[in-house]
Amino acid sequence: MLEVRNLEAVYDDVMLVLRGVSLRVPAGSVVALLGANGAGKTTLLRALSGLLDVHDGEITKGSVLLDGEPVHGLLPAQLVRRGISQVMEGRRIFAELTVEENLKVGAHTAPRRAAANLERVYGLFPLLKERRKGVSGYLSGGEQQMLAVGRALMSGPRYLLLDEPSLGLAPALVGQIRDLVVEINKQGTTILLVEQNAAMALSISTHGYVMETGKIVMDRPAAELLADEDIKEFYLGLG
Numbered sequence: 001m002l003e004v005r006n007l008e009a010v011y012d013d014v015m016l017v018l019r020g021v022s023l024r025v026p027a028g029s030v031v032a033l034l035g036a037n038g039a040g041k042t043t044l045l046r047a048l049s050g051l052l053d054v055h056d057g058e059i060t061k062g063s064v065l066l067d068g069e070p071v072h073g074l075l076p077a078q079l080v081r082r083g084i085s086q087v088m089e090g091r092r093i094f095a096e097l098t099v100e101e102n103l104k105v106g107a108h109t110a111p112r113r114a115a116a117n118l119e120r121v122y123g124l125f126p127l128l129k130e131r132r133k134g135v136s137g138y139l140s141g142g143e144q145q146m147l148a149v150g151r152a153l154m155s156g157p158r159y160l161l162l163d164e165p166s167l168g169l170a171p172a173l174v175g176q177i178r179d180l181v182v183e184i185n186k187q188g189t190t191i192l193l194v195e196q197n198a199a200m201a202l203s204i205s206t207h208g209y210v211m212e213t214g215k216i217v218m219d220r221p222a223a224e225l226l227a228d229e230d231i232k233e234f235y236l237g238l239g
């Protein structure tokens with residue numbers, strides 16, 4: 001279980017962006033984290049993957065627990081070794097490297113399992129295998145998104161944090177991403193899914209959280225969120 005308790009975080013020492021967030025991601029689940037732009041979802045993922053520092057941010061209160069042990073304050077590479085891997089918004093692959101080189105970058109914390117993890121990733125994404133010698137910058141947006149997910153899987157994570165994987169993708173590709181998230185979860189990886197596409201995210205999640213200006217304002221089983229007309233209209237823009 002990955003658990004966030006009463007977390008507060010600031011940018012540039014002053015701007016309070018997380019205001020006491022609590023959230024639980026039980027092992028084996030897919031949990032959706034929803035909310036408008038600027039609510040703090042990306043900031044929460046950065047806090048979980050140790051990347052706040054890089055963005056001049058800092059946790060000022062609260063804790064992050066992995067299987068009951070505090071892990072806040074650990075460096076990104078240490079968190080990856082503990083089994084938490086993040087796919088950042090905007091893909092951020094190395095455009096000038098080949099597909100396979102990009103994937104191998106993701107394996108640096110788990111070099112002994114690199115070959116097995118590469119096979120797993122190629123099994124999930126046959127297209128990446130076909131294009132493995134191609135320069136990544138020439139891949140389409142959807143393919144680059146798959147490469148970013150594949151790279152995060154190269155460390156063999158137990159927990160995968162996905163930041164808006166469907167952003168900017170055509171509807172047909174959104175369906176593919178959805179199916180992949182389901183498949184990755186089936187293979188044993190727990191998933192925290194940040195999405196603007198609330199309907200897609202909730203359709204594959206066990207639980208959903210809605211964030212608003214740095215706070216969790218809704219915390220319910222995904223099926224309940226999807227069934228509630230008021231919530232759909234006011235919080236999820238699905239009315």
Ligand code: ATP
Binds near residue numbers: 015035037039056089
């Ligand atoms: P989005 O969907 O737009 O990514 P979000 O819910 O993920 O939204 P965050 O990106 O976490 O929200 O942003 C929360 C707030 O923190 C916003 O007001 C944003 O402008 C601010 N913020 C984000 N990154 C930084 C940073 N590096 N320095 C200062 N402020 C930041």
